Amino acid sequence: MKLRNKILILIFLLSGISATAQNPQRKEIDLDEYVLELFSQQDDSDIDYSDFYERLFQYYGNPIDLNNTDREELSSLFILSEQQINNLFLYIAENGNLLSLYELQAVPGFDIQTINKLLPFVDVFDSGINADNRPLYKRILTERNNYLLIRYNMVAEKKNGFIDSLTKPETRYLGNRGQSFIRFRTSHTKDFSIGFTLENDQGERLGFQNNQFLSDFSSFHIQLYNKKRFKTIAIGDFNMSFGQGLVIANPLAFGKGGETINTLRRSNIGFKPYTSVMETNFFRGVGITYKLGKFEISPFVSYKYIDGNVNVDTTNNDFDVDNSSVSYFMTMGFHRNLNELSSKKTVLQQVAGGNITYNSTNKNLQLGISAVYTQFNVALIRNPKEYSKFEFNGKSNFTMGTNYSYNWRNFNFFGEYAMSENKGYGYVNGLVSSLSPKVELAMLNRNFSKDFHTFYGNGFGENTRNINEKGTYIGIKIKPNRGWTIAAFYDRFTFPWMRSFTDAPSSGDEYLIRVTRNISKQISIYGQFRSKTRGKNLSNNITTMDQVVSSTKNYYLLNFDYRPKELIQFKTRVQASNYQQMLGKKTAGIAIAQDITLEKGKFKLSARYALFDTDDYDNRQYLFEKDVLYAFAFPAYFGKGTRYYVLINYNITRNLEIWARLGRYDYIDRTVVGSGTEQINAPHKTELKAQIKYVF
Amino acid sequence: MKAGISYRPYSKLMVNAEVVKDIYTKPDFRAGIEYKIIDKVPVRIGVNTLTKTMTAGAGFYTKDFRIDYAYSGIQYLSSAHSISLGYVFKSKKAQQVDEVKE
Numbered sequence: 001m002k003l004r005n006k007i008l009i010l011i012f013l014l015s016g017i018s019a020t021a022q023n024p025q026r027k028e029i030d031l032d033e034y035v036l037e038l039f040s041q042q043d044d045s046d047i048d049y050s051d052f053y054e055r056l057f058q059y060y061g062n063p064i065d066l067n068n069t070d071r072e073e074l075s076s077l078f079i080l081s082e083q084q085i086n087n088l089f090l091y092i093a094e095n096g097n098l099l100s101l102y103e104l105q106a107v108p109g110f111d112i113q114t115i116n117k118l119l120p121f122v123d124v125f126d127s128g129i130n131a132d133n134r135p136l137y138k139r140i141l142t143e144r145n146n147y148l149l150i151r152y153n154m155v156a157e158k159k160n161g162f163i164d165s166l167t168k169p170e171t172r173y174l175g176n177r178g179q180s181f182i183r184f185r186t187s188h189t190k191d192f193s194i195g196f197t198l199e200n201d202q203g204e205r206l207g208f209q210n211n212q213f214l215s216d217f218s219s220f221h222i223q224l225y226n227k228k229r230f231k232t233i234a235i236g237d238f239n240m241s242f243g244q245g246l247v248i249a250n251p252l253a254f255g256k257g258g259e260t261i262n263t264l265r266r267s268n269i270g271f272k273p274y275t276s277v278m279e280t281n282f283f284r285g286v287g288i289t290y291k292l293g294k295f296e297i298s299p300f301v302s303y304k305y306i307d308g309n310v311n312v313d314t315t316n317n318d319f320d321v322d323n324s325s326v327s328y329f330m331t332m333g334f335h336r337n338l339n340e341l342s343s344k345k346t347v348l349q350q351v352a353g354g355n356i357t358y359n360s361t362n363k364n365l366q367l368g369i370s371a372v373y374t375q376f377n378v379a380l381i382r383n384p385k386e387y388s389k390f391e392f393n394g395k396s397n398f399t400m401g402t403n404y405s406y407n408w409r410n411f412n413f414f415g416e417y418a419m420s421e422n423k424g425y426g427y428v429n430g431l432v433s434s435l436s437p438k439v440e441l442a443m444l445n446r447n448f449s450k451d452f453h454t455f456y457g458n459g460f461g462e463n464t465r466n467i468n469e470k471g472t473y474i475g476i477k478i479k480p481n482r483g484w485t486i487a488a489f490y491d492r493f494t495f496p497w498m499r500s501f502t503d504a505p506s507s508g509d510e511y512l513i514r515v516t517r518n519i520s521k522q523i524s525i526y527g528q529f530r531s532k533t534r535g536k537n538l539s540n541n542i543t544t545m546d547q548v549v550s551s552t553k554n555y556y557l558l559n560f561d562y563r564p565k566e567l568i569q570f571k572t573r574v575q576a577s578n579y580q581q582m583l584g585k586k587t588a589g590i591a592i593a594q595d596i597t598l599e600k601g602k603f604k605l606s607a608r609y610a611l612f613d614t615d616d617y618d619n620r621q622y623l624f625e626k627d628v629l630y631a632f633a634f635p636a637y638f639g640k641g642t643r644y645y646v647l648i649n650y651n652i653t654r655n656l657e658i659w660a661r662l663g664r665y666d667y668i669d670r671t672v673v674g675s676g677t678e679q680i681n682a683p684h685k686t687e688l689k690a691q692i693k694y695v696f
Numbered sequence: 697m698k699a700g701i702s703y704r705p706y707s708k709l710m711v712n713a714e715v716v717k718d719i720y721t722k723p724d725f726r727a728g729i730e731y732k733i734i735d736k737v738p739v740r741i742g743v744n745t746l747t748k749t750m751t752a753g754a755g756f757y758t759k760d761f762r763i764d765y766a767y768s769g770i771q772y773l774s775s776a777h778s779i780s781l782g783y784v785f786k787s788k789k790a791q792q793v794d795e796v797k798e
Contacts, residue, residue, distance in 0.1 A: 435731050438705045472750055474741060476729065478711065480703065488727070490743040492750060509748050
């Protein structure tokens with residue numbers, strides 16, 4: 001298309017998106033709706049979503065350059081359909097680079113809703129004329145996309161762990177009652193990222209004792225991008241994701257949920273900085289990605305001490321590594337009392353591995369090979385249990401896999417085959433497709449043998465880990481006309497061997513349907529029904545042998561969003577569930593929450609009042625809560641009581657921003673909250689949080 | 697008793713959903729998609745929640761003949777294969793209409 005014609009069309013299109021500058025105004029994103037759609041109501045929620053949340057914010061601070069991106073990067077946002085991605089690349093191939101974000105309206109299949117969802121994370125860069133030619137250190141020192149974040153939070157009530165008379169000396173928390181957190185980061189898209197994190201949980205001691213650097217957890221990273229043939233150079237703490245994630249994947253798992261299509265496929269995105277505070281599931285060492293023609297070669301090494309419950313062999317009055325063993329690894333990252341400190345950083349984990357990826361010239365075919373070798377200095381020997389007898393035991397493990405991704409018209413076929421040293425295997429094969437601009441389809445078949453050992457894998461599945469599972473998933477999303485979206489999935493799975501609380505091979509299925517109606521720019525409503533059936537041991541069983549029976553949980557959800565004016569927003573949410581084993585007693589739970597958000601200039605206030613009533617822990621209700629920047633709150637409400645929180649945010653100057661948050665649970669069905677050292681001897685729990693962000 | 701809906705956004709694609717209820721059994725939710733990857737070949741997938749069945753199939757249609765194959769996997773039972781063969785009877789008039797259309 002001639003440049004002149006392009007400009008004429010752009011002028012006509014300017015009316016579509018409202019803004020004043022060259023590109024539409026980067027509005028402050030409200031990630032919540034977007035995130036809610038992606039996250040299912042988790043049953044076992046030990047996963048730290050703050051990593052993904054932060055990655056999204058990374059894209060907000062370092063937007064993806066639409067003129068310089070690839071399919072993997074775009075699909076890692078989970079916003080665009082296969083057809084939309086295809087159309088974008090086709091449009092750029094036919095018409096040259098995008099001149100501005102307004103031009104997105106001209107790309108077939110890009111409706112206003114999709115564009116608005118995409119805007120916070122993308123941009124269009126004018127490379128060449130304005131390219132920064134100064135030396136690297138100068139670019140780093142003058143980079144304005146940086147921040148220093150300081151956060152402190154504590155629980156107002158005193159937990160038992162802090163009270164001498166209620167704890168034994170080895171369980172008494174040694175630190176103070178607040179959790180402190182400092183993070184610094186400076187980064188520039190496709191150039192560099194440098195940062196460090198210091199974090200200290202409630203009860204942990206600050207200082208430099210025991211090889212600690214000021215805080216209990218410290219982390220740093222330096223990553224450089226696109227330096228000649230080196231696509232990435234990563235030093236410090238990092239994560240990566242290759243293929244479908246069976247061998248190496250980002251620990252954040254996207255399971256099944258209201259987003260039925262885009263969460264199926266993992267993205268091949270190479271090395272990324274690790275900045276979360278999960279204290280586990282990351283690599284510490286060096287990794288590089290080197291470009292050689294159509295190949296990208298990514299070797300890495302990691303050397304790190306992890307927490308483990310080590311049984312020391314002291315027959316020779318010595319720490320005899322060869323005869324000691326560790327029965328399990330701790331992943332919570334708590335080092336608050338002598339008991340927890342005795343397991344801190346007791347096992348050395350050395351990892352070496354890599355990936356080679358090939359991309360065909362027309363970018364339609366991608367093939368890859370990944371391999372990882374792990375060695376511990378102490379053997380892992382679990383306490384022998386029937387259900388875990390096929391799990392990994394030993395000092396080392398090697399896992400390797402090959403993956404593919406192939407585009408044909410509006411279909412993307414993908415898969416990965418992997419095998420571990422003990423001949424355990426795992427594979428996934430799937431497809432994602434835009435059957436028409438209004439209908440998207442996704443299918444995936446997976447099979448993980450009961451002895452498939454992958455430490456860093458996180459492929460799609462019903463379980464949180466890829467082992468002992470076979471299943472098939474079909475998902476669909478239909479947008480019959482503007483304003484309506486219908487999403488549904490059906491998943492069927494079997495577990496060839498026993499699981500915890502399930503003393504026989506079992507099976508189950510799950511299905512979901514969500515209907516969303518965007519009535520206008522101001523009003524949107526959606527309803528969702530979900531049902532999951534799984535085999536589980538019969539509770540309160542009185543016979544000598546456990547029996548596995550079919551257990552069903554149904555989830556109901558209704559959500560209403562109303563934004564009458566720019567400065568005020570309401571959200572009402574009702575969610576409920578019921579749980580039943582075979583023809584046993586049916587238990588239920590419900591939570592009702594009313595949120596309000598007020599925004600005026602530099603000041604923003606969010607608040608919620610909620611009521612919950614659940615018969616048992618099985619019916620706990622997970623509700624997303626607004627929190628300070630970069631923190632993520634997705635707590636479970638259970639028992640009978642109320643919850644409220646108030647969050648205030650104020651932009652003092654362009655460089656300085658502050659937050660304060662108060663949250664409170666009040667229970668009517670109990671006199672204490674929590675248990676053990678975390679117990680609070682009152683029927684309520686109050687959390688206070690404050691945060692400062694400074695931009696240099 | 698059955699109640700259902702069929703959605704056909706354009707000629708190549710059809711999405712169907714229905715609920716079937718028998719007095720003695722729980723309701724069965726069924727859904728299916730048919731997509732013509734090329735004009736003569738429709739491909740289908742479907743789901744039944746009551747029997748936990750997943751089905752997949754394809755067909756080949758010419759002017760006079762049609763052949764269809766389907767595979768169903770019912771949980772707990774072994775899989776079933778179905779095949780059907782059909783011949784299209786058309787009156788002379790209908791044939792002429794078809795020829796005009798082409």
